[in-house]
Amino acid sequence: MKTVLITFAERPIKDYPLAVVVIDPESRWPLHRGQEHLVRSLRDARIYANGLCSGAHIAAPSDRTWPVNPTLDERLVEQTLS
Known part of the structure; x- marks a missing residue:
């Protein structure tokens, strides 16, 4: 199953x-x-990722390998809760 991940950029x-x-x-x-x-x-990341997931569902409705919602990196969760 494909995963859409929101994370820190490799080269920000x-x-x-x-x-x-x-x-x-x-x-x-x-x-x-x-x-x-x-x-x-x-x-912005959530908006882009949700659009990406929605676009994938529209393009291939029979393909259930795309998630409904993006996954948030654990390191970002810790930062937003602090």
Whole structure:
């Protein structure tokens, strides 16, 4: 099953510290990661990730390998709760 993850960017830019990444365990790419999309805030990340998930469901309605909601990185949960 593919996972859409909201996490810290691998190579962050000053105004874009977060990233939305598609993780596909069936892919041959190292660490099963897809290209990351840099975002400014957690709000922007959720909007982009939810749109990505919705678009995948519309494009392939019979394919149930996409999640309904994105997964938030555990490190971000700790930061937002503090």
